[in-house]
Amino acid sequence: MSADSLSRVFAALADPTRRDMVARLADGDATVNQLAEPYRMSLQAVYKHLRVLEEAGLVTRPPGPQPRAVHLETEVFDRMNEWIERYRGRAERRFSRLDAVLETMRADEEREEEGRR
Amino acid sequence: MSADSLSRVFAALADPTRRDMVARLADGDATVNQLAEPYRMSLQAVYKHLRVLEEAGLVTRPPGPQPRAVHLETEVFDRMNEWIERYRGRAERRFSRLDAVLETMRADEEREEEGRR
DNA sequence: TGCTCTTTAAACCTTCTGGTTGACAAGCCC
DNA sequence: GGGCTTGTCAACCAGAAGGTTTAAAGAGCA
Numbered sequence: 001m002s003a004d005s006l007s008r009v010f011a012a013l014a015d016p017t018r019r020d021m022v023a024r025l026a027d028g029d030a031t032v033n034q035l036a037e038p039y040r041m042s043l044q045a046v047y048k049h050l051r052v053l054e055e056a057g058l059v060t061r062p063p064g065p066q067p068r069a070v071h072l073e074t075e076v077f078d079r080m081n082e083w084i085e086r087y088r089g090r091a092e093r094r095f096s097r098l099d100a101v102l103e104t105m106r107a108d109e110e111r112e113e114e115g116r117r
Numbered sequence: 118m119s120a121d122s123l124s125r126v127f128a129a130l131a132d133p134t135r136r137d138m139v140a141r142l143a144d145g146d147a148t149v150n151q152l153a154e155p156y157r158m159s160l161q162a163v164y165k166h167l168r169v170l171e172e173a174g175l176v177t178r179p180p181g182p183q184p185r186a187v188h189l190e191t192e193v194f195d196r197m198n199e200w201i202e203r204y205r206g207r208a209e210r211r212f213s214r215l216d217a218v219l220e221t222m223r224a225d226e227e228r229e230e231e232g233r234r
Numbered sequence: 235t236g237c238t239c240t241t242t243a244a245a246c247c248t249t250c251t252g253g254t255t256g257a258c259a260a261g262c263c264c
Numbered sequence: 265g266g267g268c269t270t271g272t273c274a275a276c277c278a279g280a281a282g283g284t285t286t287a288a289a290g291a292g293c294a
């Protein structure tokens with residue numbers, strides 16, 4: 001697998017266990033043992049998952065007292081969003097150019113936004 | 118690997134070739150041959166990638182005249198965004214709420230460490 | 235110091251992935 | 265029908281992924 005960073009992020013989130021870890025870390029930092037508790041797998045396996053998340057930049061483990069906390073980093077989410085939005089937007093803009101119905105809907109949306117401003 | 122649909126989407130986008138295909142399809146539908154053209158890999162390999170994208174719901178190939186067009190579906194992007202935003206939002210909200218408290222705790226810890234040295 | 239808990243490392247197994255080649259069915263055009 | 269291009273399928277291979285067990289190094293506490 002290529003090691004470019006976006007690939008690492010998407011690959012990290014392709015595993016349901018790791019997505020679950022991210023989901024739980026969104027509610028607060030946790031120690032590895034707390035993180036591992038709900039899973040039926042060895043602690044070492046959890047460390048491996050953690051390593052994947054860490055290398056993807058999704059998680060850090062700041063130095064500290066021995067049961068070191070695992071902390072979710074949110075910056076990476078921006079990079080993912082950026083990618084997604086770029087192509088989604090491009091595709092939808094193109095589509096809307098070709099489709100009258102969508103064109104109308106978009107116009108409505110814009111009018112709505114206009115109204116809010 | 119679990120076959121749940123979010124996993125399939127993230128896994129599909131974890132490959133740079135497939136992300137590139139998505140990027141190009143955002144600018145317009147393409148036949149498989151057009152899609153395959155820039156890559157130095159067999160046509161069969163391209164089909165395999167396409168199959169992965171298709172099973173993730175990122176791409177469809179509506180029936181039609183023989184060189185069938187590959188079409189990018191944008192709905193799936195919403196599901197990804199939904200996931201990302203949910204946890205990003207949760208984490209950032211928590212962080213801003215606890216910002217002051219955590220900052221204090223960290224400062225305390227550092228002072229403690231300072232004391233031990 | 236010594237004990238215990240945390241963390242990392244290594245070897246191994248099985249399954250999945252990304253690629254290959256080869257064969258072959260299905261449409262389209264003469 | 266015959267021959268091209270388009271699209272699929274299957275077998276195979278090397279390497280990565282996700283898990284296991286075992287071992288051992290670090291850190292904190294009594």
